[in-house]
Amino acid sequence: MSTGAAPDRLHREVLEWYAVSARDLPWRRPEATPWGIFVSEVMLQQTPVVRVEPVWRIWLERWPSPADLAAEAPGEAVRAWGRLGYPRRALRLHAAAVAMTERHGGTVPPTEAELLTLPGVGTYTAAAVATFAFGERTTVVDTNVRRVLTRVVSGAEYPAPSPTRAELTVAAGLVPADPARARTWSVAVMELGAIVCTARVPHCTRCPVADLCAWQLAGRPAHQGPARRGQAWEGTDRQLRGALMAVLRESSEPVPRTTLEALSDNEIQRERCLDSLVADGLVEPLPGEQFRLPASREAS
DNA sequence: TACCCGTGGTC
């Protein structure tokens, strides 16, 4: 796989487009702190910007530093997480704040390697925070970057189910040498994927690099190969776990088991979900068949 | 590796 023609032009066009087209998001502003950027990256995992922004604002106002969050019960983080989904992320974000407070002097560690050791921080998030908060020159690859580079460079509509070695090599090879330029490049490619080179209906007429996009030049051929497996929902454990968590989030008092049992007729599934929530540290069982969000520290 | 983990909007 080649990196396509004229990377210099690719850089220039994308960066110029970003300069005039970027959304004004609070975690991108100069006054955003590393902690604010860290929180945004965790919230944005599999969750759209429009849903994250209001929760992020409230979160940062309430807990402006890692130590502020670390001083709270993990259940408060889960409650403030609201309906962002995947509430284990809230628990991990709290655990990360505890780790920052205990091991990093209450600050967000500035290197990709250190970030990677924190709960809830994987390859993408470590690279994103190292780059966006600290200016480290590294390779940021998320679903947007993968889709944009697959189209522009490889000429296919969609990337493979998981990143290939070749894909990561291409992405790394396109990162500008200058750290400041590299940082803007990463956020710009992500932004292009988020608002122009979208998954379902790409807006190629508004794309700054349509004239050098391999997929566009090939006539936008349809996706070959098997359809990606969808996400089943109705009747799944995820649905019931979500319903159980919603009840517990809304209640400031412990919830009796009978209230939770009313959410499903399937006793086997009910018990499995409640047990798994307790095992995950999202729910704390109390004496007398009652449950609440976790007030104590332990969890995962 | 493949699967599990929430929630809501879009076409």
Added chain:
DNA sequence: TGACCAAGGGT
């Protein structure tokens, strides 16, 4: 209308 998708991580 429902299948697909969204700045992934953990196991």
